[in-house]
Amino acid sequence: MRGLFVTATDTGVGKTVLSATLLAAMLAAGEAVRAHKPAVTGLEDPGEIAARGEWPPDHELLARVARLEPEEVSPLRYGPAVAPHLAARLAGECVDPARLLAAARAGEDGVEAARVVEGVGGLLTPLTDTYSVCDLAVELALPVVIAARPGLGTINHTLLTLAAARAAGLRVAAVVLTPWPGRPQRLELSNHATISALGGVEVHGLATVPSPDPAALARAGEALPWRRWLAKPPSPHRALRAQLA
Ligand SMILES: Nc1ncnc2c1ncn2[C@@H]1O[C@H](COP(=O)(O)OP(=O)(O)O)[C@@H](O)[C@H]1O
Numbered sequence: 001m002r003g004l005f006v007t008a009t010d011t012g013v014g015k016t017v018l019s020a021t022l023l024a025a026m027l028a029a030g031e032a033v034r035a036h037k038p039a040v041t042g043l044e045d046p047g048e049i050a051a052r053g054e055w056p057p058d059h060e061l062l063a064r065v066a067r068l069e070p071e072e073v074s075p076l077r078y079g080p081a082v083a084p085h086l087a088a089r090l091a092g093e094c095v096d097p098a099r100l101l102a103a104a105r106a107g108e109d110g111v112e113a114a115r116v117v118e119g120v121g122g123l124l125t126p127l128t129d130t131y132s133v134c135d136l137a138v139e140l141a142l143p144v145v146i147a148a149r150p151g152l153g154t155i156n157h158t159l160l161t162l163a164a165a166r167a168a169g170l171r172v173a174a175v176v177l178t179p180w181p182g183r184p185q186r187l188e189l190s191n192h193a194t195i196s197a198l199g200g201v202e203v204h205g206l207a208t209v210p211s212p213d214p215a216a217l218a219r220a221g222e223a224l225p226w227r228r229w230l231a232k233p234p235s236p237h238r239a240l241r242a243q244l245a
């Protein structure tokens, strides 16, 4: 499967904005795209609705950008603003991990579309009582992009997420600090450099996207090296030959 798995250091960090910018940029570059979100919660929570402002709920935004139906993007949709395992329990549902995996892989047999899967919450968020976002990312075997805040506290959260991802055997393509200020100050610049150095990871900033308009999203996504992230890593043999040449 070709694509990217977008996770974050926390909920409300910028996974949806980042996923939408990636999808919009891919589509603008002529890629066939698919978007997936294993579960959305908080659809009927007044605080969540108010906080979104003009931004639609995750599955609606991703569907609009990827030109799919919202129900295709996210098969599990819940009202309360709680983690998915609790949301399912409150709805009297029992979600089977095999069903989550099958939904994330839907359409795999067709055109090799570039798939963007937005996780829920952070990497260790439970999707069911026994299956986490991290478990799904491992089964999909997609490179991971971590959305993180640019400000105070982000070094610890980002390095913890990197450690958890690598311990699970995930390949981390990059960390994206979002929203990256137009005039970054000493703190943000230092966080960028420190995460890169201590995490041994490529770090980018994603500028503030003014509105959920596909053209604005595509412009922001185009600044990220998603083509390289999507490319298969060189095989160990090829990498070794290149070093010896
Ligand atoms: N690059 C950005 N441009 C505009 N808004 C951003 C950006 N990054 C984060 N935000 C804001 O942060 C909040 C959370 O973003 P969202 O993508 O919904 O987070 P998550 O999907 O991780 O819960 C939203 O209000 C969103 O508008």
Ligand SMILES: [Mg+2]
Residues within 6 Å of the ligand: 015, 016, 017, 058, 118
């Ligand atoms: Mg989201």
